[in-house]
Amino acid sequence: MADSNRRREWSIANQQVNEHAFLEMMYEDPFFPNHVLDKGTQILRRLCERIEAEQPADLHRLYELTQRATEEFNALEAEFEAAGSGIETTAREEICEEFCFVADAYGFEDADPEELTATREW
Template sequence: MKQSALKNEVVGAYAFLEDMYDDDYFPNHLVDQCKDILVELCFEIERTHPQDLDALYVLTHSATDKFNDLQDAFYENDSEIETGARECIAQNFEFIAASYGFEEADVEELIATRDW
């Protein structure tokens, strides 16, 4: 799925995970996989049109679980989802929520299922 195909033009043009791409500590091929998770989340929001925060949180928790699944791959590449990555990822989740009309979403709740 191409980010540029998103209906929300602001999200379609957004530079996801820019801080992680700018830091050599994070392998780009793994950051690409993280970006894919976020773009898939956007497509899912556009497909399902969550009606409230609880419905949005179901989607963001599913995406967060996919980030959890990538932790071993980061370790295998002498990297990890650490403080800088956590903040960057959380900001991207918050941006997505706000861009789809959920400005009141709690960032900690968006990624509540994280284990990183």
């Protein structure tokens, strides 16, 4: 857990997000390579930065942002596979939970978990 990508300074104002360890259970499982998880964490943190910058006024706009981030995870699937891993059931559930966490942290408690990641291919 001590690599530079996870320690990067992010311009995120939301204290709840700043204190959250994204993909924590996946980092604890050696099946998932840390260097790929770091990229997943970056995707989630960039999503938070976008939410703070764009301040979506409604769920529709939030879904646009989360689905773009989901597409970044789609692209990351090949890196998981190249490292002998993949976005399988456990990973899929944790990644989706992280999207729900982000929605909740920014006041979108009514967000539909399926809609947050509707563009997923995993």
